[in-house]
Amino acid sequence: MSRDNLSCLLYGPGQLKFEHRPVPEITDAHDAIIRITYVGVCGSDVHFWTHGGVSRKVSDEAPLVMGHEASGIVHAVGSEVTTLKPGDRVAIEPGFPCRRCKLCKAGRYNLCRGMKFAADPPSTHGTLTRLFKIPADFAYKIPDSLGLQEAVMVEPFSVAIHGVRLAGLQPGQTVLVQGSGTIGLLSAAAAVAYGAGSVMVVDINQKKLDFARTFVECKTFIPDASSTPEANAENLRAVAGLEGGFDVVLECTGVESSAQTGLFASAAGGVFVQIGMGRPKQSLPLLDMCEKETTLKTAFRYGPGDYEIALELLAAGKPSVKSLISSTSPFRDVTEAWEKTKRGEGIKNLIQVTEE
Numbered sequence: 001m002s003r004d005n006l007s008c009l010l011y012g013p014g015q016l017k018f019e020h021r022p023v024p025e026i027t028d029a030h031d032a033i034i035r036i037t038y039v040g041v042c043g044s045d046v047h048f049w050t051h052g053g054v055s056r057k058v059s060d061e062a063p064l065v066m067g068h069e070a071s072g073i074v075h076a077v078g079s080e081v082t083t084l085k086p087g088d089r090v091a092i093e094p095g096f097p098c099r100r101c102k103l104c105k106a107g108r109y110n111l112c113r114g115m116k117f118a119a120d121p122p123s124t125h126g127t128l129t130r131l132f133k134i135p136a137d138f139a140y141k142i143p144d145s146l147g148l149q150e151a152v153m154v155e156p157f158s159v160a161i162h163g164v165r166l167a168g169l170q171p172g173q174t175v176l177v178q179g180s181g182t183i184g185l186l187s188a189a190a191a192v193a194y195g196a197g198s199v200m201v202v203d204i205n206q207k208k209l210d211f212a213r214t215f216v217e218c219k220t221f222i223p224d225a226s227s228t229p230e231a232n233a234e235n236l237r238a239v240a241g242l243e244g245g246f247d248v249v250l251e252c253t254g255v256e257s258s259a260q261t262g263l264f265a266s267a268a269g270g271v272f273v274q275i276g277m278g279r280p281k282q283s284l285p286l287l288d289m290c291e292k293e294t295t296l297k298t299a300f301r302y303g304p305g306d307y308e309i310a311l312e313l314l315a316a317g318k319p320s321v322k323s324l325i326s327s328t329s330p331f332r333d334v335t336e337a338w339e340k341t342k343r344g345e346g347i348k349n350l351i352q353v354t355e356e
């Protein structure tokens with residue numbers, strides 16, 4: 001067995017090693033091996049880099065290949081694969097469910113307890129590797145209109161699509177998006193693609209809001225850090241000209257005061273979707289929610305159909321994500337890309353693993 005599969009492994013906070021791992025081989029007729037071209041940096045990668053993990057951590061005994069937002073070129077396929085052939089350009093869905101449990105059978109495979117998600121400790125290795133083996137139906141052929149760099153954005157856009165679908169967003173509805181990072185921007189774009197009547201994007205960083213207005217048709221609002229969530233919500237409704245509040249709120253910061261503001265700003269009968277993931281325990285304005293019969297939904301990654309929808313919309317340029325890609329670092333400079341993201345530089349920093 002050849003051990004020429006250069007991969008980037010994390011052993012603990014700040015402890016990174018490049019290692020030559022075994023080259024994967026087709027063992028199931030439905031497998032595909034993808035030569036990874038680009039991997040995007042997500043906030044969770046930075047948390048792994050600084051803390052060794054989010055809830056579960058890597059360790060000296062169980063180091064892990066990092067990376068989960070990826071695109072690539074098909075290198076080999078198993079004998080039963082009819083949808084892909086070597087040379088096809090693909091976006092990778094990086095979580096592989098068991099397909100047999102109740103949740104998988106009910107069409108909620110993102111909640112599968114046996115999910116093997118890339119770069120998730122203790123043992124599922126990620127995409128920062130030259131060759132990555134996956135079930136072929138989790139590699140999505142991309143059209144000529146989409147570059148391999150942009151194809152990395154299918155992963156975060158699928159998070160946004162999942163949130164919008166959970167909200168049951170209807171054409172004409174008024175939407176509040178909290179957070180103007182990658183997920184917030186893409187959620188605003190997803191809301192527009194689903195026919196939102198108006199979109200308001202909120203952030204504490206004016207530059208992020210200035211960018212949001214160039215990326216998607218929206219109004220923006222900067223909350224007053226010294227005000228209460230109730231007061232910020234009231235101002236927000238006034239600026240949006242919506243006395244009754246927003247039909248749909250997509251929370252994309254994970255910050256407690258932001259969730260509270262979003263809930264206060266939602267309309268009676270409105271839907272609030274928590275996409276942001278922050279401190280594990282946060283308090284919510286339940287009395288106000290009861291009086292408005294707010295529907296609270298929580299979103300985790302993406303499930304059936306989300307990747308297909310995300311890819312179709314991106315291929316049609318709805319939105320065009322080129323402007324979200326801020327830098328591309330060579331494979332050996334992974335830490336530079338992580339550090340840039342940690343410093344808040346750029347929107348989506350990429351790592352180029354192999355040549356296109």
Ligand SMILES: NC(=O)c1ccc[n+]([C@@H]2O[C@H](COP(=O)([O-])OP(=O)(O)OC[C@H]3O[C@@H](n4cnc5c(N)ncnc54)[C@H](O)[C@@H]3O)[C@@H](O)[C@H]2O)c1
Pocket residue numbers: 042043159178179180181182183184202203204205208223252253254255257258274275276277278299300301302
């Ligand atoms: N549910 C999921 O499956 C899923 C998947 C991916 C990411 N996430 C989560 O989504 C969130 C956003 O991810 P991202 O990559 O866009 O992160 P990001 O850090 O790029 O963006 C977060 C934005 O929120 C803004 N912000 C911070 N505090 C705020 C406040 N009080 N009010 C308004 N804006 C505020 C920041 O300035 C920043 O622009 C994170 O919490 C991340 O963990 C969830």
Ligand SMILES: OC[C@H](O)C(O)[C@@H](O)CO
Pocket residue numbers: 042044117119120155156159301
């Ligand atoms: O988009 C998917 C998310 O980024 C992942 O769940 C991540 O946070 C690590 O597992």
